Amino acid sequence: MNIVYNGEMDTRLFKNVLGQTISELLSEDENVVYLDADLMGCIGTAKLPKETNRAINCGIAEANMVGIACGMSAVGFKPIVHTFGPFASRRCYDQVFLSGGYAGNSITVIGTDPGVTATFNGGTHMPFEDVALYRALPGATIVDITDVPMLVDFLRQAKDLPGVKYIRVGRKASAQVYEEGSHFELGKGNVLREGRDAAVIACGIMVHEAMKAAQILSQDGIEAAVIDIFTIKPLDEALVKAYARKTGAIVTAENHNKIGGLYSAVKDVLDGEAKTGYVAVEDKFGEVGPQDYLQERFGLTAEHIVNTVKETLKRAGK
Protein backbone atom coordinates (compact mmCIF):
# COMPACT_ATOMS: atom_id res chain seq x y z
CA MET A 1 0.00 0.00 0.00
CA ASN A 2 1.40 3.40 -0.97
CA ILE A 3 1.29 6.32 1.42
CA VAL A 4 0.82 9.61 -0.42
CA TYR A 5 0.42 11.81 2.67
CA ASN A 6 1.80 15.30 2.23
CA GLY A 7 -0.28 17.13 4.83
CA GLU A 8 -2.63 18.71 2.31
CA MET A 9 -6.39 18.46 2.49
CA ASP A 10 -8.23 16.49 -0.17
CA THR A 11 -10.33 18.59 -2.50
CA ARG A 12 -13.13 16.04 -2.24
CA LEU A 13 -15.62 16.13 0.61
CA PHE A 14 -16.52 12.91 2.39
CA LYS A 15 -20.21 13.69 1.97
CA ASN A 16 -19.99 13.75 -1.80
CA VAL A 17 -17.94 10.58 -1.86
CA LEU A 18 -20.51 8.89 0.37
CA GLY A 19 -23.34 9.92 -1.93
CA GLN A 20 -21.47 8.85 -5.03
CA THR A 21 -20.38 5.48 -3.64
CA ILE A 22 -23.80 4.61 -2.24
CA SER A 23 -25.31 5.45 -5.59
CA GLU A 24 -22.80 3.18 -7.36
CA LEU A 25 -23.43 0.33 -4.94
CA LEU A 26 -27.19 0.62 -5.53
CA SER A 27 -26.75 0.26 -9.26
CA GLU A 28 -24.10 -2.46 -9.10
CA ASP A 29 -25.75 -4.75 -6.58
CA GLU A 30 -29.50 -5.34 -6.65
CA ASN A 31 -29.42 -6.55 -3.06
CA VAL A 32 -28.07 -3.30 -1.70
CA VAL A 33 -30.73 -1.19 -0.03
CA TYR A 34 -30.01 2.24 1.42
CA LEU A 35 -32.06 3.74 4.23
CA ASP A 36 -31.76 7.24 5.63
CA ALA A 37 -33.48 9.23 8.37
CA ASP A 38 -34.16 12.62 6.74
CA LEU A 39 -30.47 13.32 6.21
CA MET A 40 -30.09 12.40 2.56
CA GLY A 41 -29.47 16.03 1.74
CA CYS A 42 -26.46 15.94 4.07
CA ILE A 43 -24.61 13.25 2.10
CA GLY A 44 -25.74 14.00 -1.40
CA THR A 45 -28.11 11.10 -1.82
CA ALA A 46 -31.30 13.16 -2.09
CA LYS A 47 -30.98 13.26 -5.86
CA LEU A 48 -30.60 9.54 -6.49
CA PRO A 49 -32.41 8.41 -9.64
CA LYS A 50 -36.11 8.10 -8.90
CA GLU A 51 -36.26 4.63 -10.52
CA THR A 52 -34.55 3.02 -7.59
CA ASN A 53 -36.95 1.84 -4.93
CA ARG A 54 -33.97 0.75 -2.87
CA ALA A 55 -33.14 4.22 -1.55
CA ILE A 56 -35.63 4.77 1.23
CA ASN A 57 -36.08 7.89 3.30
CA CYS A 58 -37.54 6.60 6.57
CA GLY A 59 -38.12 10.04 8.05
CA ILE A 60 -36.75 11.10 11.41
CA ALA A 61 -37.17 7.68 13.01
CA GLU A 62 -33.78 6.08 13.50
CA ALA A 63 -34.78 3.15 15.69
CA ASN A 64 -37.52 2.21 13.25
CA MET A 65 -35.10 2.58 10.33
CA VAL A 66 -32.59 0.19 11.89
CA GLY A 67 -35.32 -2.31 12.68
CA ILE A 68 -36.57 -2.18 9.09
CA ALA A 69 -33.01 -2.57 7.78
CA CYS A 70 -32.49 -5.65 9.97
CA GLY A 71 -35.75 -7.12 8.71
CA MET A 72 -34.63 -6.58 5.12
CA SER A 73 -31.35 -8.31 5.92
CA ALA A 74 -33.31 -11.36 7.01
CA VAL A 75 -34.92 -11.60 3.57
CA GLY A 76 -31.75 -11.28 1.55
CA PHE A 77 -30.86 -7.61 1.34
CA LYS A 78 -27.61 -5.85 2.26
CA PRO A 79 -28.83 -2.72 4.04
CA ILE A 80 -26.75 0.41 4.40
CA VAL A 81 -28.24 2.91 6.83
CA HIS A 82 -27.15 6.46 7.47
CA THR A 83 -27.80 9.18 10.00
CA PHE A 84 -25.63 11.43 12.17
CA GLY A 85 -23.34 9.56 14.62
CA PRO A 86 -25.34 10.09 17.83
CA PHE A 87 -28.53 8.89 16.19
CA ALA A 88 -26.70 6.00 14.50
CA SER A 89 -25.47 4.80 17.88
CA ARG A 90 -27.27 5.98 21.01
CA ARG A 91 -30.64 6.59 19.41
CA CYS A 92 -31.01 3.11 17.92
CA TYR A 93 -28.62 1.09 20.01
CA ASP A 94 -31.06 -1.52 21.25
CA GLN A 95 -32.31 -2.09 17.71
CA VAL A 96 -28.74 -2.42 16.38
CA PHE A 97 -27.86 -4.67 19.29
CA LEU A 98 -30.84 -7.04 19.29
CA SER A 99 -32.51 -6.79 15.89
CA GLY A 100 -29.05 -6.60 14.33
CA GLY A 101 -26.29 -8.35 16.22
CA TYR A 102 -28.20 -10.73 18.45
CA ALA A 103 -30.68 -11.78 15.79
CA GLY A 104 -27.87 -12.45 13.34
CA ASN A 105 -28.80 -9.81 10.80
CA SER A 106 -26.22 -7.94 8.79
CA ILE A 107 -26.28 -4.17 8.38
CA THR A 108 -23.82 -1.41 7.62
CA VAL A 109 -24.44 1.65 9.77
CA ILE A 110 -22.88 4.94 8.71
CA GLY A 111 -22.68 7.54 11.47
CA THR A 112 -21.59 10.90 10.08
CA ASP A 113 -20.03 13.81 11.97
CA PRO A 114 -18.18 11.87 14.69
CA GLY A 115 -16.96 13.80 17.73
CA VAL A 116 -15.83 17.36 17.11
CA THR A 117 -16.67 17.18 13.42
CA ALA A 118 -20.30 17.83 14.47
CA THR A 119 -19.16 21.47 14.98
CA PHE A 120 -22.12 23.85 14.80
CA ASN A 121 -24.74 21.25 15.56
CA GLY A 122 -23.32 21.23 19.07
CA GLY A 123 -23.44 18.92 22.07
CA THR A 124 -26.61 17.01 21.18
CA HIS A 125 -25.07 15.99 17.85
CA MET A 126 -21.47 15.34 19.00
CA PRO A 127 -20.83 11.67 19.73
CA PHE A 128 -17.81 10.94 21.90
CA GLU A 129 -19.26 7.57 22.94
CA ASP A 130 -20.40 5.85 19.74
CA VAL A 131 -17.30 3.67 19.55
CA ALA A 132 -17.77 2.61 23.18
CA LEU A 133 -21.30 1.47 22.41
CA TYR A 134 -20.39 -0.47 19.28
CA ARG A 135 -17.36 -2.02 20.98
CA ALA A 136 -19.71 -3.56 23.52
CA LEU A 137 -21.75 -5.22 20.75
CA PRO A 138 -20.45 -8.76 20.27
CA GLY A 139 -19.07 -9.32 16.78
CA ALA A 140 -19.41 -5.73 15.59
CA THR A 141 -16.89 -4.18 13.22
CA ILE A 142 -15.93 -0.54 13.80
CA VAL A 143 -14.01 1.56 11.32
CA ASP A 144 -13.03 5.20 11.91
CA ILE A 145 -12.39 6.50 8.40
CA THR A 146 -9.10 8.26 7.63
CA ASP A 147 -9.44 9.41 4.04
CA VAL A 148 -11.38 9.07 0.80
CA PRO A 149 -9.67 5.93 -0.60
CA MET A 150 -10.41 4.16 2.68
CA LEU A 151 -14.04 5.26 2.69
CA VAL A 152 -14.62 4.02 -0.84
CA ASP A 153 -12.88 0.71 -0.27
CA PHE A 154 -14.48 -0.01 3.06
CA LEU A 155 -18.00 0.84 1.91
CA ARG A 156 -17.53 -1.66 -0.90
CA GLN A 157 -16.27 -4.31 1.49
CA ALA A 158 -18.80 -3.65 4.25
CA LYS A 159 -21.93 -4.45 2.27
CA ASP A 160 -20.84 -8.09 1.88
CA LEU A 161 -19.47 -8.64 5.37
CA PRO A 162 -21.66 -10.48 7.85
CA GLY A 163 -22.77 -8.84 11.08
CA VAL A 164 -23.03 -5.24 12.24
CA LYS A 165 -20.55 -2.81 10.71
CA TYR A 166 -20.25 0.74 12.03
CA ILE A 167 -18.57 3.37 9.89
CA ARG A 168 -17.59 6.61 11.56
CA VAL A 169 -16.91 9.37 9.06
CA GLY A 170 -17.07 13.14 8.76
CA ARG A 171 -18.72 15.04 5.95
CA LYS A 172 -15.97 17.50 5.18
CA ALA A 173 -12.50 17.04 3.69
CA SER A 174 -9.62 15.08 5.20
CA ALA A 175 -5.93 14.91 4.44
CA GLN A 176 -5.34 12.17 1.89
CA VAL A 177 -3.08 9.48 3.30
CA TYR A 178 -3.43 6.56 0.90
CA GLU A 179 -3.00 6.14 -2.79
CA GLU A 180 -6.17 6.11 -4.86
CA GLY A 181 -7.61 2.60 -5.23
CA SER A 182 -5.89 1.24 -2.09
CA HIS A 183 -7.28 -1.91 -0.58
CA PHE A 184 -7.58 -2.12 3.18
CA GLU A 185 -7.39 -5.28 5.17
CA LEU A 186 -9.92 -5.16 7.95
CA GLY A 187 -8.42 -5.57 11.40
CA LYS A 188 -4.91 -4.80 10.21
CA GLY A 189 -3.42 -1.42 11.13
CA ASN A 190 -1.17 0.46 8.73
CA VAL A 191 2.24 1.74 9.76
CA LEU A 192 2.41 5.17 8.14
CA ARG A 193 5.76 6.11 9.60
CA GLU A 194 8.46 4.11 11.33
CA GLY A 195 10.02 5.12 14.64
CA ARG A 196 11.90 3.44 17.46
CA ASP A 197 11.23 5.80 20.37
CA ALA A 198 7.45 5.74 20.65
CA ALA A 199 4.39 4.76 18.67
CA VAL A 200 1.31 6.90 18.14
CA ILE A 201 -1.74 4.78 17.38
CA ALA A 202 -4.42 6.95 15.84
CA CYS A 203 -7.72 6.77 13.98
CA GLY A 204 -10.02 9.06 12.01
CA ILE A 205 -9.19 12.76 12.01
CA MET A 206 -6.41 12.14 14.53
CA VAL A 207 -4.23 10.34 11.95
CA HIS A 208 -3.49 13.69 10.31
CA GLU A 209 -2.68 15.19 13.73
CA ALA A 210 -0.43 12.23 14.56
CA MET A 211 1.52 12.69 11.33
CA LYS A 212 2.02 16.38 12.11
CA ALA A 213 3.06 15.50 15.65
CA ALA A 214 5.61 12.93 14.46
CA GLN A 215 7.23 15.58 12.29
CA ILE A 216 7.51 17.99 15.20
CA LEU A 217 8.87 15.25 17.47
CA SER A 218 11.45 14.31 14.86
CA GLN A 219 12.76 17.85 14.92
CA ASP A 220 13.26 17.36 18.66
CA GLY A 221 15.17 14.14 18.02
CA ILE A 222 12.30 11.82 18.92
CA GLU A 223 11.37 9.25 16.30
CA ALA A 224 7.75 8.26 16.74
CA ALA A 225 6.07 5.61 14.64
CA VAL A 226 2.55 6.45 13.44
CA ILE A 227 0.01 3.67 13.08
CA ASP A 228 -3.36 4.23 11.44
CA ILE A 229 -5.34 1.59 13.28
CA PHE A 230 -8.68 2.45 11.51
CA THR A 231 -10.38 -0.82 12.55
CA ILE A 232 -11.05 -0.23 16.23
CA LYS A 233 -12.81 -3.56 16.40
CA PRO A 234 -11.46 -6.15 15.76
CA LEU A 235 -8.26 -4.47 16.91
CA ASP A 236 -4.91 -5.42 15.38
CA GLU A 237 -3.58 -6.85 18.63
CA ALA A 238 -0.41 -8.24 17.13
CA LEU A 239 0.63 -4.88 15.71
CA VAL A 240 -0.15 -3.02 18.93
CA LYS A 241 1.87 -5.51 20.97
CA ALA A 242 4.76 -5.49 18.53
CA TYR A 243 5.10 -1.70 18.71
CA ALA A 244 4.65 -1.73 22.45
CA ARG A 245 7.58 -4.13 22.77
CA LYS A 246 9.61 -2.27 20.17
CA THR A 247 9.18 1.24 21.58
CA GLY A 248 8.04 0.83 25.19
CA ALA A 249 5.87 3.96 24.79
CA ILE A 250 2.42 3.92 23.20
CA VAL A 251 0.21 6.97 22.78
CA THR A 252 -3.29 6.67 21.35
CA ALA A 253 -5.08 9.52 19.59
CA GLU A 254 -8.84 9.52 18.97
CA ASN A 255 -11.76 11.89 18.44
CA HIS A 256 -13.76 10.15 21.20
CA ASN A 257 -14.14 9.91 24.95
CA LYS A 258 -11.13 8.23 26.51
CA ILE A 259 -13.60 5.81 28.08
CA GLY A 260 -14.52 2.92 25.83
CA GLY A 261 -12.74 4.01 22.67
CA LEU A 262 -9.36 3.37 21.10
CA TYR A 263 -7.38 4.02 24.28
CA SER A 264 -9.42 1.46 26.20
CA ALA A 265 -9.13 -1.01 23.34
CA VAL A 266 -5.35 -0.67 23.23
CA LYS A 267 -5.03 -0.86 27.02
CA ASP A 268 -7.15 -4.01 26.97
CA VAL A 269 -4.58 -5.89 24.91
CA LEU A 270 -1.43 -4.65 26.63
CA ASP A 271 0.05 -6.36 29.62
CA GLY A 272 2.86 -4.12 30.80
CA GLU A 273 4.80 -4.11 27.51
CA ALA A 274 4.78 -0.32 27.36
CA LYS A 275 3.93 2.88 29.18
CA THR A 276 0.78 4.38 27.68
CA GLY A 277 -0.62 7.83 27.19
CA TYR A 278 -3.76 9.08 25.49
CA VAL A 279 -5.04 11.99 23.50
CA ALA A 280 -8.80 11.77 23.75
CA VAL A 281 -11.74 13.67 25.13
CA GLU A 282 -11.76 13.64 28.92
CA ASP A 283 -15.11 12.48 30.27
CA LYS A 284 -17.04 15.46 28.87
CA PHE A 285 -20.05 16.36 26.73
CA GLY A 286 -19.60 18.10 23.40
CA GLU A 287 -20.39 21.73 22.66
CA VAL A 288 -20.96 24.06 19.76
CA GLY A 289 -18.23 25.76 17.73
CA PRO A 290 -15.86 25.56 14.79
CA GLN A 291 -13.74 22.41 14.52
CA ASP A 292 -10.36 24.05 15.23
CA TYR A 293 -11.79 25.61 18.39
CA LEU A 294 -13.25 22.28 19.49
CA GLN A 295 -10.04 20.34 18.77
CA GLU A 296 -8.18 22.83 20.93
CA ARG A 297 -10.89 22.81 23.60
CA PHE A 298 -10.95 19.02 23.90
CA GLY A 299 -7.21 18.58 23.46
CA LEU A 300 -7.26 16.86 20.08
CA THR A 301 -4.33 18.55 18.33
CA ALA A 302 -0.85 17.60 17.12
CA GLU A 303 0.55 19.69 19.94
CA HIS A 304 -1.29 17.61 22.52
CA ILE A 305 0.09 14.46 20.91
CA VAL A 306 3.63 15.87 21.04
CA ASN A 307 3.29 16.71 24.73
CA THR A 308 1.73 13.35 25.56
CA VAL A 309 4.47 11.45 23.75
CA LYS A 310 7.17 13.39 25.64
CA GLU A 311 5.42 12.86 28.94
CA THR A 312 4.97 9.13 28.23
CA LEU A 313 8.63 8.78 27.27
CA LYS A 314 9.56 10.38 30.57
CA ARG A 315 7.50 7.83 32.45
CA ALA A 316 9.10 5.08 30.39
CA GLY A 317 12.47 6.35 31.56
CA LYS A 318 13.58 7.15 28.01
Added chain:
Amino acid sequence: MLPEKKLELRKLAYKIRIGITEEIKARGFGHIGGSLSIADVLAVLYGDVMRCDPKKPGMPERDKLVCSKGHAGPAVYAALALKGYFSYDELKTLNQPGTNLPSHCDRRKTPGIDMTTGSLGQGTSLAVGMALGDKIKGRDCRTFLIVGDGEINEGQAWEAAMFTAAKKVNNLVWLIDNNKKQLDGYTKDILDTFNLEDKFRAFGFEAFTIDGNDLEQISTALSKKAGDKPIAIVLDTVKGKGIKEVEETAANHSMTPKPEDCDRWLEQLHKELSALA
Protein backbone atom coordinates in the same frame (compact mmCIF):
# COMPACT_ATOMS: atom_id res chain seq x y z
CA MET B 1 -58.22 40.29 21.70
CA LEU B 2 -58.00 44.02 22.40
CA PRO B 3 -56.69 46.04 19.46
CA GLU B 4 -53.78 47.36 21.55
CA LYS B 5 -52.78 43.85 22.54
CA LYS B 6 -53.04 42.68 18.98
CA LEU B 7 -50.77 45.50 17.80
CA GLU B 8 -48.29 44.74 20.56
CA LEU B 9 -48.14 41.06 19.57
CA ARG B 10 -47.79 41.88 15.89
CA LYS B 11 -44.85 44.10 16.73
CA LEU B 12 -43.34 41.40 18.90
CA ALA B 13 -43.61 38.85 16.12
CA TYR B 14 -41.75 41.22 13.81
CA LYS B 15 -39.09 41.81 16.45
CA ILE B 16 -38.62 38.07 16.91
CA ARG B 17 -38.13 37.69 13.15
CA ILE B 18 -35.65 40.57 13.18
CA GLY B 19 -33.81 38.92 16.08
CA ILE B 20 -33.63 35.59 14.24
CA THR B 21 -32.26 37.29 11.14
CA GLU B 22 -29.66 39.20 13.15
CA GLU B 23 -28.50 36.02 14.87
CA ILE B 24 -28.11 34.22 11.58
CA LYS B 25 -26.46 37.20 9.95
CA ALA B 26 -23.88 37.36 12.75
CA ARG B 27 -23.00 33.66 12.42
CA GLY B 28 -23.45 33.43 8.67
CA PHE B 29 -25.71 30.38 8.65
CA GLY B 30 -28.40 28.69 10.68
CA HIS B 31 -31.78 26.98 10.94
CA ILE B 32 -33.80 29.86 9.61
CA GLY B 33 -36.87 28.17 8.10
CA GLY B 34 -38.13 26.36 11.18
CA SER B 35 -37.27 29.35 13.37
CA LEU B 36 -39.36 31.77 11.34
CA SER B 37 -42.36 29.45 11.21
CA ILE B 38 -42.79 29.56 15.01
CA ALA B 39 -42.19 33.31 15.49
CA ASP B 40 -45.92 33.98 15.80
CA VAL B 41 -46.70 31.30 18.35
CA LEU B 42 -43.70 32.46 20.40
CA ALA B 43 -44.98 36.04 20.24
CA VAL B 44 -48.33 34.99 21.69
CA LEU B 45 -46.72 32.70 24.28
CA TYR B 46 -44.09 35.11 25.61
CA GLY B 47 -46.02 38.29 24.85
CA ASP B 48 -49.30 37.27 26.42
CA VAL B 49 -50.05 33.75 27.54
CA MET B 50 -47.13 32.44 29.53
CA ARG B 51 -46.77 33.45 33.13
CA CYS B 52 -43.04 33.69 33.56
CA ASP B 53 -40.60 36.23 34.94
CA PRO B 54 -37.18 36.93 33.46
CA LYS B 55 -36.00 37.88 36.92
CA LYS B 56 -36.96 34.45 38.28
CA PRO B 57 -36.22 31.99 35.46
CA GLY B 58 -36.24 29.04 37.84
CA MET B 59 -39.52 29.81 39.59
CA PRO B 60 -41.28 26.42 39.93
CA GLU B 61 -44.78 27.78 39.30
CA ARG B 62 -43.89 29.41 36.00
CA ASP B 63 -45.45 28.30 32.74
CA LYS B 64 -42.85 26.38 30.76
CA LEU B 65 -41.89 26.00 27.15
CA VAL B 66 -40.27 22.97 25.60
CA CYS B 67 -39.19 23.68 22.05
CA SER B 68 -38.70 20.06 21.15
CA LYS B 69 -37.57 20.98 17.65
CA GLY B 70 -34.44 22.28 19.36
CA HIS B 71 -32.86 23.56 16.15
CA ALA B 72 -35.34 26.46 16.31
CA GLY B 73 -33.26 27.81 19.19
CA PRO B 74 -32.65 31.10 17.34
CA ALA B 75 -36.39 31.87 17.48
CA VAL B 76 -36.68 31.10 21.19
CA TYR B 77 -33.51 33.08 21.95
CA ALA B 78 -34.92 36.13 20.18
CA ALA B 79 -38.15 35.86 22.19
CA LEU B 80 -36.24 35.42 25.46
CA ALA B 81 -33.92 38.36 24.79
CA LEU B 82 -36.88 40.59 23.97
CA LYS B 83 -38.57 39.45 27.16
CA GLY B 84 -35.48 40.44 29.13
CA TYR B 85 -33.89 37.12 30.06
CA PHE B 86 -30.54 38.31 28.71
CA SER B 87 -29.23 41.22 26.70
CA TYR B 88 -30.35 41.62 23.12
CA ASP B 89 -26.72 42.03 22.02
CA GLU B 90 -26.00 38.50 23.14
CA LEU B 91 -28.04 37.25 20.18
CA LYS B 92 -25.01 37.99 18.01
CA THR B 93 -23.08 35.23 19.81
CA LEU B 94 -25.21 32.45 18.30
CA ASN B 95 -22.94 29.44 17.73
CA GLN B 96 -19.73 31.34 18.50
CA PRO B 97 -17.06 29.60 20.58
CA GLY B 98 -18.04 29.63 24.25
CA THR B 99 -21.54 30.99 23.54
CA ASN B 100 -24.59 30.66 25.77
CA LEU B 101 -26.71 30.38 22.63
CA PRO B 102 -25.87 27.12 20.88
CA SER B 103 -27.69 26.04 17.73
CA HIS B 104 -29.96 23.78 19.79
CA CYS B 105 -31.75 24.77 23.03
CA ASP B 106 -29.73 24.09 26.18
CA ARG B 107 -31.21 24.67 29.64
CA ARG B 108 -27.76 24.60 31.24
CA LYS B 109 -26.53 27.46 29.10
CA THR B 110 -29.36 29.87 28.37
CA PRO B 111 -31.46 31.68 30.99
CA GLY B 112 -35.13 31.09 30.21
CA ILE B 113 -34.64 27.89 28.26
CA ASP B 114 -36.71 25.42 30.24
CA MET B 115 -35.47 22.24 28.58
CA THR B 116 -32.52 20.97 26.55
CA THR B 117 -33.52 19.66 23.14
CA GLY B 118 -31.92 18.90 19.78
CA SER B 119 -32.23 15.16 19.53
CA LEU B 120 -35.65 15.25 17.90
CA GLY B 121 -38.50 13.56 19.69
CA GLN B 122 -36.98 13.65 23.15
CA GLY B 123 -38.56 16.96 24.15
CA THR B 124 -42.02 15.39 23.97
CA SER B 125 -41.54 13.00 26.88
CA LEU B 126 -39.57 15.61 28.79
CA ALA B 127 -42.50 18.01 28.50
CA VAL B 128 -44.89 15.30 29.67
CA GLY B 129 -42.68 14.72 32.69
CA MET B 130 -42.51 18.40 33.53
CA ALA B 131 -46.28 18.86 33.25
CA LEU B 132 -47.02 15.68 35.17
CA GLY B 133 -44.57 16.71 37.90
CA ASP B 134 -46.16 20.14 38.20
CA LYS B 135 -49.57 18.53 38.42
CA ILE B 136 -48.55 16.18 41.21
CA LYS B 137 -47.01 19.13 43.06
CA GLY B 138 -50.35 20.95 42.70
CA ARG B 139 -48.83 23.86 40.79
CA ASP B 140 -51.20 25.95 38.77
CA CYS B 141 -49.17 26.23 35.60
CA ARG B 142 -48.97 24.88 32.07
CA THR B 143 -46.26 23.48 29.85
CA PHE B 144 -46.28 24.30 26.14
CA LEU B 145 -44.65 21.82 23.82
CA ILE B 146 -43.61 22.79 20.29
CA VAL B 147 -43.05 19.77 18.05
CA GLY B 148 -41.98 19.73 14.41
CA ASP B 149 -44.08 17.96 11.79
CA GLY B 150 -40.93 16.13 10.73
CA GLU B 151 -39.90 15.50 14.29
CA ILE B 152 -43.18 13.72 14.82
CA ASN B 153 -41.79 10.86 12.70
CA GLU B 154 -40.08 9.76 15.90
CA GLY B 155 -41.93 6.96 17.68
CA GLN B 156 -41.14 8.58 21.00
CA ALA B 157 -43.46 11.46 20.11
CA TRP B 158 -46.36 9.03 19.82
CA GLU B 159 -45.45 7.23 23.02
CA ALA B 160 -45.51 10.61 24.74
CA ALA B 161 -48.81 11.51 23.05
CA MET B 162 -50.40 8.26 24.16
CA PHE B 163 -49.25 8.90 27.72
CA THR B 164 -50.45 12.53 27.71
CA ALA B 165 -54.00 11.51 26.86
CA ALA B 166 -54.13 8.26 28.84
CA LYS B 167 -52.85 9.86 32.05
CA LYS B 168 -54.87 13.07 31.45
CA VAL B 169 -51.84 15.34 31.54
CA ASN B 170 -54.12 18.22 30.60
CA ASN B 171 -51.79 20.98 31.81
CA LEU B 172 -49.61 20.16 28.79
CA VAL B 173 -50.47 21.79 25.46
CA TRP B 174 -49.10 20.18 22.32
CA LEU B 175 -48.34 22.62 19.51
CA ILE B 176 -47.44 20.92 16.25
CA ASP B 177 -45.62 23.20 13.85
CA ASN B 178 -47.09 21.84 10.64
CA ASN B 179 -44.92 23.73 8.17
CA LYS B 180 -45.09 20.75 5.79
CA LYS B 181 -41.34 20.48 5.45
CA GLN B 182 -38.49 18.72 7.18
CA LEU B 183 -34.77 18.55 6.35
CA ASP B 184 -34.85 16.63 3.08
CA GLY B 185 -37.97 18.34 1.72
CA TYR B 186 -41.74 17.97 2.01
CA THR B 187 -43.05 15.73 4.80
CA LYS B 188 -45.60 14.21 2.41
CA ASP B 189 -42.74 12.92 0.23
CA ILE B 190 -40.51 11.73 3.08
CA LEU B 191 -42.90 10.16 5.54
CA ASP B 192 -46.48 11.25 5.07
CA THR B 193 -48.07 12.06 8.41
CA PHE B 194 -51.52 12.30 6.77
CA ASN B 195 -53.98 14.24 8.91
CA LEU B 196 -52.30 15.19 12.17
CA GLU B 197 -55.45 16.57 13.75
CA ASP B 198 -57.23 13.24 13.18
CA LYS B 199 -54.28 11.35 14.59
CA PHE B 200 -54.21 13.36 17.80
CA ARG B 201 -57.96 13.07 18.17
CA ALA B 202 -57.68 9.33 17.76
CA PHE B 203 -55.05 9.35 20.49
CA GLY B 204 -57.55 10.96 22.88
CA PHE B 205 -56.79 14.66 22.56
CA GLU B 206 -59.07 17.59 21.99
CA ALA B 207 -57.41 18.43 18.70
CA PHE B 208 -57.92 21.28 16.27
CA THR B 209 -56.12 23.04 13.45
CA ILE B 210 -55.55 26.77 13.16
CA ASP B 211 -53.53 29.14 11.01
CA GLY B 212 -50.35 29.00 13.04
CA ASN B 213 -49.10 32.28 11.64
CA ASP B 214 -52.28 34.13 12.66
CA LEU B 215 -51.82 35.80 16.04
CA GLU B 216 -55.52 36.07 16.79
CA GLN B 217 -56.21 32.41 16.05
CA ILE B 218 -53.23 31.37 18.15
CA SER B 219 -54.35 33.56 21.00
CA THR B 220 -57.89 32.18 20.96
CA ALA B 221 -56.61 28.62 20.80
CA LEU B 222 -54.21 29.09 23.69
CA SER B 223 -56.83 30.68 25.91
CA LYS B 224 -58.89 27.49 25.74
CA LYS B 225 -58.88 25.66 29.04
CA ALA B 226 -58.48 21.93 28.76
CA GLY B 227 -61.05 19.58 30.24
CA ASP B 228 -60.09 16.00 30.95
CA LYS B 229 -58.73 15.70 27.46
CA PRO B 230 -55.43 17.43 26.82
CA ILE B 231 -55.26 19.92 23.95
CA ALA B 232 -53.29 19.43 20.73
CA ILE B 233 -53.17 22.36 18.35
CA VAL B 234 -51.99 21.73 14.82
CA LEU B 235 -50.40 24.98 13.67
CA ASP B 236 -50.80 25.34 9.96
CA THR B 237 -47.64 27.33 9.20
CA VAL B 238 -45.19 28.24 6.46
CA LYS B 239 -41.52 27.33 6.76
CA GLY B 240 -39.58 30.57 6.49
CA LYS B 241 -42.71 32.66 7.20
CA GLY B 242 -42.30 36.40 7.08
CA ILE B 243 -39.30 36.64 4.76
CA LYS B 244 -40.53 36.07 1.24
CA GLU B 245 -37.19 34.95 -0.19
CA VAL B 246 -36.78 32.37 2.56
CA GLU B 247 -40.35 31.14 2.14
CA GLU B 248 -39.68 30.69 -1.56
CA THR B 249 -36.36 28.87 -1.13
CA ALA B 250 -36.92 25.14 -1.52
CA ALA B 251 -34.05 24.10 0.78
CA ASN B 252 -34.78 26.54 3.60
CA HIS B 253 -34.10 24.27 6.57
CA SER B 254 -30.64 25.66 7.20
CA MET B 255 -29.36 28.47 5.03
CA THR B 256 -26.10 30.34 4.53
CA PRO B 257 -27.30 33.79 3.47
CA LYS B 258 -24.87 36.53 2.48
CA PRO B 259 -24.74 39.56 4.80
CA GLU B 260 -26.38 41.64 2.09
CA ASP B 261 -29.26 39.15 1.90
CA CYS B 262 -29.79 39.51 5.64
CA ASP B 263 -29.58 43.30 5.37
CA ARG B 264 -32.24 43.30 2.69
CA TRP B 265 -34.49 41.09 4.80
CA LEU B 266 -33.89 43.21 7.89
CA GLU B 267 -34.70 46.38 6.01
CA GLN B 268 -38.00 44.92 4.82
CA LEU B 269 -38.93 43.67 8.31
CA HIS B 270 -38.09 47.04 9.87
CA LYS B 271 -40.13 48.81 7.22
CA GLU B 272 -43.17 46.63 7.86
CA LEU B 273 -42.71 47.01 11.62
CA SER B 274 -42.67 50.80 11.49
CA ALA B 275 -45.70 50.81 9.20
CA LEU B 276 -47.63 49.18 12.06
CA ALA B 277 -47.16 52.02 14.52
